[in-house]
Amino acid sequence: MTRKRSKRTVQKKATARRSTGAGRPATKRVSLLRLAHARSGDKGDTANVGLIALKPEYYPILEKEVTAARVSRHFRGIVKGKVERFELPNLNALNFLLHGALGGGGTLSLKTDAQGKVFSTALLRMEIAVPRGLRVS
Amino acid sequence: MTRAVRIASGQGFWGDWLEAPIRQVQAGPIDYLMMDYLAEVTMSIMQKQRARDPAVGYAKDFVPLMKRLLPELIERGVRVTSNAGGVNPEACAEAVVETARDLGLGGRVKIGVVTGDDILAQLDALVERGHQLTNLDTGDPLHTVRDKVQSANVYLGAWPVVEALRRGADVVITGRVTDTGLTLAPILNEFGWAVDDWDRIAAGTVAGHINECGAQCTGGNCLVDWERIPNMADLGYPIVEAYDDGSFVVTKHPGTGGRVTVPSVTEQLLYEMGDPRQYITPDGITDFTTIQLSQQGKDRVLVSGVSGRPATDSLKVSISYLYGYRAVGTLVYAWPDAYKKARKADRILRERLDRLGLEFEEILTEFVGVSATHGRLAGPPCPDLAEVELRVGVRARDVAPVRRFTREIAPLILNGPPSVTGFAGGRPKVEEIVAYWPALIPKSEIEPKVEVLEA
Numbered sequence: 001m002t003r004k005r006s007k008r009t010v011q012k013k014a015t016a017r018r019s020t021g022a023g024r025p026a027t028k029r030v031s032l033l034r035l036a037h038a039r040s041g042d043k044g045d046t047a048n049v050g051l052i053a054l055k056p057e058y059y060p061i062l063e064k065e066v067t068a069a070r071v072s073r074h075f076r077g078i079v080k081g082k083v084e085r086f087e088l089p090n091l092n093a094l095n096f097l098l099h100g101a102l103g104g105g106g107t108l109s110l111k112t113d114a115q116g117k118v119f120s121t122a123l124l125r126m127e128i129a130v131p132r133g134l135r136v137s
Numbered sequence: 138m139t140r141a142v143r144i145a146s147g148q149g150f151w152g153d154w155l156e157a158p159i160r161q162v163q164a165g166p167i168d169y170l171m172m173d174y175l176a177e178v179t180m181s182i183m184q185k186q187r188a189r190d191p192a193v194g195y196a197k198d199f200v201p202l203m204k205r206l207l208p209e210l211i212e213r214g215v216r217v218t219s220n221a222g223g224v225n226p227e228a229c230a231e232a233v234v235e236t237a238r239d240l241g242l243g244g245r246v247k248i249g250v251v252t253g254d255d256i257l258a259q260l261d262a263l264v265e266r267g268h269q270l271t272n273l274d275t276g277d278p279l280h281t282v283r284d285k286v287q288s289a290n291v292y293l294g295a296w297p298v299v300e301a302l303r304r305g306a307d308v309v310i311t312g313r314v315t316d317t318g319l320t321l322a323p324i325l326n327e328f329g330w331a332v333d334d335w336d337r338i339a340a341g342t343v344a345g346h347i348n349e350c351g352a353q354c355t356g357g358n359c360l361v362d363w364e365r366i367p368n369m370a371d372l373g374y375p376i377v378e379a380y381d382d383g384s385f386v387v388t389k390h391p392g393t394g395g396r397v398t399v400p401s402v403t404e405q406l407l408y409e410m411g412d413p414r415q416y417i418t419p420d421g422i423t424d425f426t427t428i429q430l431s432q433q434g435k436d437r438v439l440v441s442g443v444s445g446r447p448a449t450d451s452l453k454v455s456i457s458y459l460y461g462y463r464a465v466g467t468l469v470y471a472w473p474d475a476y477k478k479a480r481k482a483d484r485i486l487r488e489r490l491d492r493l494g495l496e497f498e499e500i501l502t503e504f505v506g507v508s509a510t511h512g513r514l515a516g517p518p519c520p521d522l523a524e525v526e527l528r529v530g531v532r533a534r535d536v537a538p539v540r541r542f543t544r545e546i547a548p549l550i551l552n553g554p555p556s557v558t559g560f561a562g563g564r565p566k567v568e569e570i571v572a573y574w575p576a577l578i579p580k581s582e583i584e585p586k587v588e589v590l591e592a
Contacts, residue, residue, distance in 0.1 A: 037360040041409035050407020078512045091403050095410050110501040110530030112509045122511045
């Protein structure tokens with residue numbers, strides 16, 4: 001898997017890993033699979049992914065880290081159009097719209113996942129930075 | 138709390154579990170059985186069927202189901218709302234009326250039929266009156282595909298279904314009524330809310346959204362703790378227990394499998410969601426960012442706090458048109474070097490298609506077992522894979538290249554890479570592509586029709 005990071009991300013990561021004084025980085029990287037669950041579906045050629053925090057205390061971290069821009073980079077080459085994000089703090093959830101994700105969508109798509117059912121777990125492959133002390137299952 | 142109305146979901150799509158509606162009626166008290174059969178893809182299948190035989194074009198499973206359930210529904214006083222009518226609600230209703238008579242229920246059953254969603258015959262007149270019916274996704278005007286149009290159906294809301302219920306229908310059969318409207322209608326009928334009671338209409342719409350996909354909110358297709366969801370072979374389907382204040386509880390019959398929890402309901406709330414602040418239906422606009430969920434005990438989730446806004450002046454139209462043709466061919470390659478062999482077969486196939494001069498709008502190759510679902514995110518495959526399925530799909534406006542493609546898969550068994558199997562299904566089938574054209578139409582142009590037939 002190629003995971004090129006833009007310069008900006010590398011810089012951000014470096015900042016996030018600033019030493020706590022004990023010489024250890026303040027954050028650790030965790031896959032979204034351990035912080036959230038998800039469900040996806042389709043509307044035409046757009047897939048939606050609802051990303052739901054497994055614990056309420058994870059929601060602010062998801063809101064900060066899982067931005068539309070990051071999700072767009074995660075799906076580079078897979079999602080052709082733009083990525084939109086909507087917040088549902090009442091459900092500890094984020095909703096992403098991935099435009100141009102389904103090879104034409106509906107009956108036109110030749111893809112196995114023509115209806116975007118498993119974009120949910122594809123998003124859960126993403127890794128984000130969380131505070132080192134955060135308890136993760 | 139005051140009186141509750143219990144609306145059970147018995148079907149989340151055409152093809153869902155045949156046992157579900159029967160169990161919903163038999164395993165405990167309910168007031169209504171809601172059955173959603175329609176998706177856009179379903180409408181296109183029904184459309185093809187009606188084109189071949191004008192007496193069909195509805196969810197055929199519904200008639201034998203009514204044969205099995207009607208006596209019990211009448212005895213228990215359970216009423217049915219369903220969009221099983223598809224593109225031919227009248228034919229579906231006639232078939233149910235006949236079934237009721239065969240069962241000796243003549244004079245005891247009323248069948249409501251909601252139509253008026255089918256605007257195919259008025260399409261040109263509507264365009265002449267200045268409704269462009271431009272494609273909501275692409276902005277293209279309808280005339281670019283007008284000669285290929287096969288059907289045009291407006292999404293009707295809950296109110297025509299309410300009218301059928303008020304006129305005494307025991308079973309309401311509709312054409313393209315929104316999925317949410319089928320759950321909202323019984324609630325409106327029972328509590329008598331006004332057409333502009335936007336918050337409570339929004340709450341009933343959320344209830345509809347939760348109910349419309351059957352077991353997807355009771356543990357089916359649920360990612361959280363999926364391995365420990367109890368007794369999935371006996372999965373309970375959802376029941377909405379609605380109250381007059383607009384709140385409702387999502388639950389299921391005691392003793393059934395699955396689980397109803399805040400996470401299971403949340404997953405369904407986000408399914409097929411667009412902008413959560415404006416979930417638009419013909420009945421009103423619902424703000425999903427106002428929903429409050431809380432666990433009220435085992436398998437009981439309370440939904441409250443929902444806000445809504447006034448309905449828009451337009452209705453969505455779904456126009457289907459013949460787009461072209463497609464086919465998908467598959468072959469399975471076994472260890473050793475399964476992935477390498479599959480890739481080589483793909484290269485050979487493409488070279489042959491190229492030499493034949495076949496033109497496709499798209500050729501898509503996927504390697505099932507390697508990257509078909511998650512693409513490059515899946516990372517490099519294990520070098521020792523037991524098998525890989527090569528899956529090649531093509532799409533074209535003309536049928537000829539697609540048909541020729543279907544003849545190019547089988548030869549690879551003897552004249553391509555080795556250790557290939559999995560071709561027992563024969564040549565791939567050429568499928569017609571019926572595509573969708575979403576558009577808007579002013580509500581003032583549409584007249585829903587409600588009829589009540591006596592069995």
